[in-house]
Amino acid sequence: MSKKFQRFVSVLLAAFALLVIFLPRPVVAADTHAFKAANGTIQVPNHPKRVVAGLYLGQVMALGVNVVGSTKLEMANPYLDQAKIKSMTDVGTPMSAEAVLKLKPDLIITNNESDTKKMEKIAPTVQIPYQKTQQFTSSMNYFAKLLNRPKQAKAFKKSFNTAxxxxxxxxxxxxxxxxxxxxxxxxxxxxxxxxxxxxxxxxxxxxxxxxxxxxxxxxxxxxxxxxxxxxxxxxxxxxxxxxxxxxxxxxxxxxxxxxxxxxxxxxxxxxxxxxxxxxxxxxxxxxxxxxxxxxxxxxxxxxxxxxxx
The missing domain is CATH 3.40.50.1980 (Nitrogenase molybdenum iron protein domain)
Incomplete structure (x- = not known):
């Protein structure tokens, strides 16, 4: 193979590499799903890692999702894992925007419009009326849909029925x-x-x-x-x-x-x-x-x- 041809191949490969680098890449769908809440249809992370839960601390924990912040009253719940509670921050009632911002949440769950308006500026915020959570089975199904945790909800309901x-x-x-x-x-x-x-x-x-x-x-x-x-x-x-x-x-x-x-x-x-x-x-x-x-x-x-x- 002549040196001239080798240089040609090298230039061609380099050009191809540059073309691959700068070609528009296909857009990957965001790792979210649409959830209809009281404050509209919200794009919620499929696998939230840092949740501020407010009133619904127990519902979120029951599905095995990590909670970084809640309220003092909910954190006093004697039925929750106290080791996990110790790692959480009390974000106040009403929720403090400053306290929540420090936690860098990827999902915030509220139960009133006042908190929602403040929290929406920080991360995806879902407002859930208390009435949606009053019955055990329907509440489990509701949060399973929100948090993309159907298997965990099924397992908890099974343990509940056994009990x-x-x-x-x-x-x-x-x-x-x-x-x-x-x-x-x-x-x-x-x-x-x-x-x-x-x-x-x-x-x-x-x-x-x-x-x-x-x-x-x-x-x-x-x-x-x-x-x-x-x-x-x-x-x-x-x-x-x-x-x-x-x-x-x-x-x-x-x-x-x-x-x-x-x-x-x-x-x-x-x-x-x-x-x-x-x-x-x-x-x-x-x-x-x-x-x-x-x-x-x-x-x-x-x-x-x-x-x-």
Whole structure:
């Protein structure tokens, strides 16, 4: 091969290499998916690595996604992995833009418009109304779609169903009828409330075990989901089993709650007479994420068996 031809081939190869370098490259689709949220259709990372979760900390953790920031109240959830909680930052309520920015999130999940407006300037932000997260199964499916984690959601639902079956066996062995109705009540800021199934307090666990809300409370459930009631109206909203909590820091020694128990109307309730009023700690019943609901299966079962003795 002549030297002239060799130089020609070398020049040709060099030119080809330059052509390859500078040719327009095909555009690779971004690693995101469209998610319809309260604040519009958002392009969400398929595999978020640094999430600020706000109110929905437990829902995100249940799907195995890394959370770098949340709120003090959600981080106090006793059912979450405390080792992981220690590595998170409290971003405040309302969320602090400065605190969130320092965390360099690739996804932010909010539950109100005020936080959303601030967070949208930092990273993709999804606003989720509380109503979307009130029922265990639909909430799991919703977050699985958001976070692209269908397998993890399926696994958690399986573990939840296994836990429910275990507690149902205990109830059957104790001969507790799951055809009985239940109600959820709470003393909050000196006011008494009756709740439906979507505001935690163990209601989702009770439904999973096969119990039903009493008919008047089913109406509350299909409406606003909660209702302020008077002690005088309690006979209308009573149930076979009545779960009572108080948000007071004094717990069951809350003076308003103590006064209610002395009221003749309270004493006349069938559940009170039969020792079927179940008082549970607020901090264990307030949370409603997947971890909390799964743990509450045993808590309410223990309480039902104890009340039935």
């Amino acid at each position: 429910a079956k275990k507690q149902i066996k205990r109830l059957n062995a104790a001969k507790i009828s799951r055809k009985s109705t239940f109600g959820v009540y709470e003393m909050q800021s000196n006011k008494l409330y009756a709740y439906g199934s979507g505001f935690s307090r163990g209601a989702q666990a009770m439904l999973a075990l096969g119990f039903k809300l009493s008919k008047p409370l089913q109406k509350v459930d299909s409406g606003a989901g909660f209702k302020e009631i008077s002690v005088e109206s309690l006979p209308k909203y009573q149930a076979h089993y009545m779960f009572v909590t108080t948000s007071s820091t004094k717990g069951q020694k809350d003076p308003v709650l103590v006064a209610m128990k002395k009221n003749p109307i309270w004493k006349s309730l069938a559940a009170v007479k039969a020792n079927r009023v179940i008082e549970l700690p607020f901090n264990k019943m307030y949370y409603y994420d997947p971890y909390a609901t799964r743990a509450q299966l045993k808590i309410v079962t223990d309480a039902l068996i104890k009340a039935d003795k």
